[in-house]
Amino acid sequence: MSGRDALTTWVLRFYVVLVFGFIFMPIVASVIFSFNSQRFPTVPLGSFTTEWYTAILNDPDIWEAARTSILVSLSTSVLATFIGFCTAYTDYRFKFRYKYGFLALALLPPTIPLIIMALAMLAWFAKIGISGQVWSIIAAHTVLTIPFAMAIIRLRLNEMDESLEAAAWNLGASEWRAVKEVIIPFAKPAIISSMCLTAAVSFDEFAVAWFVSGLNKTIPVVILEIVTGNIDPQVNAIGSFVFLVSMTLVVLAQILFMTKGKRRTVTP
Amino acid sequence: MTNSPASQPIVEFVDVVKRFGDFEAVKGIDLEIMPGEFIAIMGSSGCGKTTTLRMLAGLEAPTEGEIRLDGQVMNDVKPHDRDTPMVWQSLALFPFLNVRENVEFGLKMRGVGPDERKDRAMRWLERMEIEQFAERSVDQLSGGQRQRVALARALVTEPKVLLLDEPLSALDAHLVIRMQQVLTKLQRDLGITFVYVTHSQSEAFAMADRVVIMGDGKIAQVGKPRDIYRAPANRFVAEFVGRNNILTGTVTELAGSTVAIATPAGTFTVSAEGAALPAVGATASFVIAADLVHFSPDPMAEENSVECSLISEEFVGSVMTLFLESKDGTEFKVQTQERVLANIDLKATGRFHLGWSAASAHLLGE
Incomplete structure (x- = not known):
């Protein structure tokens, strides 16, 4: 349509490929090296092998860490999404004094440098005597991921015809009932999407987990421990596995959010 | 009901x-x-x-x-x-x-x-x-x-x-x-x-x-x-309902339940049936529904009449609305069936006489 010449088009396309290449090359490299028989990540590659995967599958520490990670990320996703939903609904539905203060507080965690957050959490948990437990990681991750959950659900509520909830009251639903029958079903795609995303963030998160985990290591913490000791291609194998889990969750979240978003039936 | x-x-x-x-x-x-x-x-x-x-x-x-x-x-x-x-x-x-x-x-x-x-x-x-x-x-x-x-x-x-x-x-x-x-x-x-x-x-x-x-x-x-x-109760309703001619002037004479009101476009008689009679010298407004105004290229023998020039016309379905203006610049609206106008060349005629009865005018309260 526009009179953009072919050269500009190709330059722009090349630029996009370059950007994605820059982002994904390290990951692709890591996946490739995870199947490489040589101990050191160098070219030319050696032969194809699955020995690093076999090694991690036989390592009880990795299994333990995977169990912790899965427990932490599932619990985090449920808790963060629940609190995020409540925060989003509060913002959507009510007008009150100091609402901006409330929102600023709710959205604050991502703006704090992770290392500061991690240290503060460690100090605080130690002070009240609950550091080094699985649920101290869950608590820390929940705090970190609530803002994501809140943002996703708030966006979905924005798409809702504001008469919808009033229509439910009008047809005999109490306020609680209207939340159950109208708000939650309407926000369901965003709720599921938020659960996937917060689970992915928690599954990947290292800094906070490293500080507060104590003996209950999560997978990212184990990875760091392996690489600080020596160079071990096992890391590439674990990395590929973590990447697969996170990407699946993120893509799932995106698909859910996009497809349901298109199907709205709000009339002007 | x-x-x-x-x-x-x-x-x-x-x-x-x-x-x-x-x-x-x-x-x-x-x-x-x-x-x-x-x-x-x-x-x-x-x-x-x-x-x-x-x-x-x-x-x-x-x-x-x-x-x-x-x-x-x-x-x-x-x-x-x-x-x-x-x-x-x-x-x-x-x-x-x-x-x-x-x-x-x-x-x-x-x-x-x-x-x-x-x-x-x-x-x-x-x-x-x-x-x-x-x-x-x-x-x-x-x-x-x-x-x-x-x-x-x-x-x-x-x-x-x-x-x-x-x-x-x-x-x-x-x-x-x-x-x-x-x-x-x-x-x-x-x-x-x-x-x-x-x-x-x-x-x-x-x-x-x-x-x-x-x-x-x-x-x-x-x-x-x-x-x-x-019978709009007041000017607000008359304007809201639209397709009306609203005129304002000074009451000059009361004769029975008929009031004479001098407006810039001329002096017109208005039936005050069912409304409170205004005092002579008071300001009063009245309304004539656009479809109760008769019009003709020739002068007519109505209780009230005014000569106007045609400004524009609007044609919706079978209903035609004419927008006219008297010599002093007062705007008038006339609504009629399209077939009534079939024999009149609007553009060529240009000037029309409008007429209505005192009974079809309605005195507005304020």
Whole structure:
């Protein structure tokens, strides 16, 4: 349509490929090296092998860490999404004094440098005597991921015809009932999407987990421990596995959010 | 109407005021609505008509005054404890439910079991002639079909009062006419009270038994559509109803119930039948409906007449509106059937004589 010449088009396309290449090359490299028989990540590659995967599958520490990670990320996703939903609904539905203060507080965690957050959490948990437990990681991750959950659900509520909830009251639903029958079903795609995303963030998160985990290591913490000791291609194998889990969750979240978003039936 | 004179009003507004912070949306309205009445509340946007309706549904609480439903004071009753279902401007159908589930919603909230719910919903869908879409998603329906779903959903609990908030505003013109017929017939058949809020005069006048004209948070006039059209209570209503000629001047003479008023366009006689007689020397306004003005290229023997030049014309269906101007610059509107004009070459004639009787002019109160 526009009179953009072919050269500009190709330059722009090349630029996009370059950007994605820059982002994904390290990951692709890591996946490739995870199947490489040589101990050191160098070219030319050696032969194809699955020995690093076999090694991690036989390592009880990795299994333990995977169990912790899965427990932490599932619990985090449920808790963060629940609190995020409540925060989003509060913002959507009510007008009150100091609402901006409330929102600023709710959205604050991502703006704090992770290392500061991690240290503060460690100090605080130690002070009240609950550091080094699985649920101290869950608590820390929940705090970190609530803002994501809140943002996703708030966006979905924005798409809702504001008469919808009033229509439910009008047809005999109490306020609680209207939340159950109208708000939650309407926000369901965003709720599921938020659960996937917060689970992915928690599954990947290292800094906070490293500080507060104590003996209950999560997978990212184990990875760091392996690489600080020596160079071990096992890391590439674990990395590929973590990447697969996170990407699946993120893509799932995106698909859910996009497809349901298109199907709205709000009339002007 | 079929009400006996002894019947109690179903809805009463007693000196109702609604303020949002410093803004007064409704400034003290009194209104009684009788059972089985089709009442239209009409006004331009921001006149308080929607706020009035929302107060009746309990979505807003009146700041002052009292709202009674079937004799009971409703001020503090929660929306879900009232039986005043509403058809929303946006329709507000639940997008995550199918057509039948939408209609069942009100019954489900009232604890009606699944089988009975389904039966009753299906009966209403049949009545609205959309039963074949029962299991469809609401966004697969056309505008008119969605409208019917919204009506069925509101009526399924068989309420005494149905509230409608500009329900036809999203439809195109021929569908509006079609839905007007559906609504009028439905209201007759069910015999329940319809409170219909609209900014559209044609919708209000076509359907309502009585029309409430609101302006600036107050009720300007309540009456049958014909009365409002022929005898607007004041200048606001006359201007709102439109297609009128409104003239203002000084009262020069009183003769019986006829008043002579000197305006810049000339001195005209006006019947003051049923209105308070103004004093000689006072300022008075009167209105002549555009379709009661006769016109001719030649001078005519009417009680009142004025010579005008043609400015422009507007042609809608078979109705023609002429816009004219007298020598002093006063604007006149004349409405007539197109066939009446068939033999007159408007452009070539240019100048016309307008005439009307004193009885077709109506004195306005202020």
